[in-house]
Amino acid sequence: MSIHKExxxxxxxVLQEMKLKGEKIAMLTGYDFTMAKILDQAGVDIILVGDSAxxxxxxxxxxxxxxxxxxxxxxxxxxxxxxxxxxxxxxPFGSYQGDSKQALTSSIRIMKExxxxxxxxxxxxxxxxxxxxxxxxxIPVMGHLGLTPQSIYKFGTYTVRAxxxxxxxxxxSDAKLLEATGCFALVVEKIPAALAKKVAESINIPVIGIGxxxxxxxxxxxxxDMLGINNExxxxxxxxxxxxxxxxxxxxxxYIKDVRSGDFPNDKEQY
Numbered sequence: 169m170s171i172h173k174e175x176x177x178x179x180x181x182v183l184q185e186m187k188l189k190g191e192k193i194a195m196l197t198g199y200d201f202t203m204a205k206i207l208d209q210a211g212v213d214i215i216l217v218g219d220s221a222x223x224x225x226x227x228x229x230x231x232x233x234x235x236x237x238x239x240x241x242x243x244x245x246x247x248x249x250x251x252x253x254x255x256x257x258x259x260p261f262g263s264y265q266g267d268s269k270q271a272l273t274s275s276i277r278i279m280k281e282x283x284x285x286x287x288x289x290x291x292x293x294x295x296x297x298x299x300x301x302x303x304x305x306x307i308p309v310m311g312h313l314g315l316t317p318q319s320i321y322k323f324g325t326y327t328v329r330a331x332x333x334x335x336x337x338x339x340x341s342d343a344k345l346l347e348a349t350g351c352f353a354l355v356v357e358k359i360p361a362a363l364a365k366k367v368a369e370s371i372n373i374p375v376i377g378i379g380x381x382x383x384x385x386x387x388x389x390x391x392x393d394m395l396g397i398n399n400e401x402x403x404x405x406x407x408x409x410x411x412x413x414x415x416x417x418x419x420x421x422x423y424i425k426d427v428r429s430g431d432f433p434n435d436k437e438q439y
Contacts, residue, residue, distance in 0.1 A: 170189075170191055171185050171186050171189060171191055172186060172191060172194075172211070172213060175252075176252065177251075177252055178213050178214065178252060178253055178254040179254060179285075180254070180286065180308050180352040180353070182213075182254075183213070183214075183254070183352065183353060183374050184352070184372075184373070184374065186213075186374065186385070186386075187372075187373070187374040187385045192385065192386050192387070193213050193214065193374055193376055193385055193386025193387075194211075194212050194213050194214075194386060194387065195212065195213060195214035195215075195216055195376055195386055195387065195388035196212050196214075196215065196216070196388065196389060196390075196391045196394070197215070197216045197217070197218045197220055197221075197224075197388070197389070197390045197391050197392075198215040198216070198217060198246045198249075198391060199217060199218075199221045199224065199225050199242045199245070199246065200225075200242065200245045200246065200249075201245045201246065201248050201249040202249070203246075203249075203391060204245070204246040204247075204248075204249030204250050204253075205249040205250070207249075207250075207253065207391070208249060208250040208251055208252055208253050211252070212253055213253065213254065213386070214253060214254045214255075214256055214376075214386075214388075215246055215250065215253045215254070215255050215256070216256050216258070216288070216388060217239065217242050217243040217246050217255060217256070217257045217258060217282075217284065218231075218258050218390065219231040219234050219239065219258040219260050219261070219317075219318070220258075220317075220390050221234060221238070221239070221242050222234035222260075224390060224392045224398065225242070226238075230317065230320050231260070231261065231317045231318055231320075232261045232262075232318060232320070234260045234261075235260060236259075236260055236263045236274055236277060236278075238260075239257060239258060239259075239260050239278065239282075240277060240278060240281045240282045243255065243257040243278060243282035243283075243284045244281065244282040244283060246284075247282055247283040247284060254285050254286065255283075255284050255285045255286075256284070256285065256286045256287070256288050256310050257278050257282060257284040257286070257287050257288070258287070258288050258289075259271065259274055259275065259278070259287050259288065259289045260318075261318040264289050264295065264298045265291075265294075265295070265298075267298075268297040268298040268300070268301040269301070271289070271295075271298035271301060271302055272298075272301045272302055272304075272305060274287075275287045275302045275305070275307045275309075276305060276307070279307055285308065286307070286308035286309065286310055286352070287302065287307060287308075287309055287310070288309070288310040288311070288312055288355065289309065289310075289311070289312065290312040290313075290316035290317075290318050290319065291311075291312070291313075291316060291319075291342075292311075292313055292338070292339070292341070292342025292343075292345060292346065293341075293342055293345055296345060296346070296349050299311070299346065299349045299350065299351060300349055300350070303349070303350045308352050309350070309351050309352065310351060310352060310353045310354065310355065311342075311343075311346040311351040311353070311354040311355070312354070312355040312356075312357065313339055313342055313343060313346075313354060313355070313356050313357075313359075313367075314329045314330060314339065314355075314356045314357040314358055314359040314364075314380065315327075315328070315329045315357040315358035315359070315379075316357070317357075326358070327358075328358050328359065328360065328379075329357075329358055329359050330359045330360065330363055331360060336359075336360075336363050339356075339359065339363065339367065340363075340366065340367055340370060343356075343367045343370070343371050343375075344370065344371060347371045347372065347373050351373060352373060352374075353373050353374040353375070353376060354367075354371070354373060354374070354375050354376070355375075355376050355377070355378065355388060356375055356376070356377050356378075356380045356384065357377075357378045357379060357380065358378070358379040358380065358405070359379075359380050360380075360381070361380060361381020361382065361383060362381070362383075363380075364377050364380035364381050364383055364384050365381060365383025365384065367384075368383060368384045368385055369383075374386060376388050378405065379403065379404070379405030380405075389406065389407075393406050393408070394406065394407065394408060394409050394410075395408075395409065395410045395412045396408040396409070396410045396411040396412050396413055396414075397412045397413055397416070398413070399411075399413040399414075
């Protein structure tokens with residue numbers, strides 16, 4: 169019997185067991201109660217309350233504008249919808265960089281006010297002090313390497329990271345450092361598949377990829393992207409499992425038509 173089928177509650181320990189047994193981890197983003205309920209019922213292992221809410225829910229161009237208060241709002245909405253999934257909450261830009269005390273305060277607020285199960289932050293050696301301090305309070309931490317969207321203005325582009333040897337070696341070194349510091353898992357974003365596989369093989373904690381090939385321990389996508397609700401985003405790594413944009417548009421069009429023609433509500437739809 170596979171681990172993910174028999175567990176009633178996904179924990180960091182369960183994810184570790186899944187890696188050991190070679191069972192892939194399925195992770196998707198969620199930002200609200202209704203979506204979280206469906207994701208949980210589907211059996212997703214991890215729901216990431218991503219700072220991608222800044223783009224998907226609020227319409228910002230980058231992930232930078234979303235605040236800690238807004239992340240807590242989204243995370244608490246998700247928590248109310250789940251029974252089984254592990255809920256990981258992104259620490260937003262400006263809530264942890266360069267100040268480990270602030271990182272701890274931000275993480276404690278997320279855990280206390282939302283009920284989330286773990287936090288995620290971007291970066292390697294430069295955030296280790298923050299990781300250490302958050303862990304000292306008993307809060308699980310997930311790392312994030314490769315393309316780190318909060319650093320978009322530093323990179324200047326969302327292209328694939330770590331294609332050069334020097335950056336690839338730094339990424340492996342950062343992955344080992346995050347594991348040694350105590351992170352329970354790692355997301356690697358938009359890096360060459362061969363490098364991602366090497367990272368997953370060189371550390372004992374689960375490595376979850378987005379645009380990082382199939383040699384890692386699990387995958388994550390933004391739910392709105394894989395459902396085809398967001399129809400303007402078409403990177404190579406995205407598989408669209410539906411075209412909800414067209415379906416929703418069609419449903420809204422029909423509703424508007426029925427209201428205007430007087431067809432809705434009919435005799436059975438009124439009191």
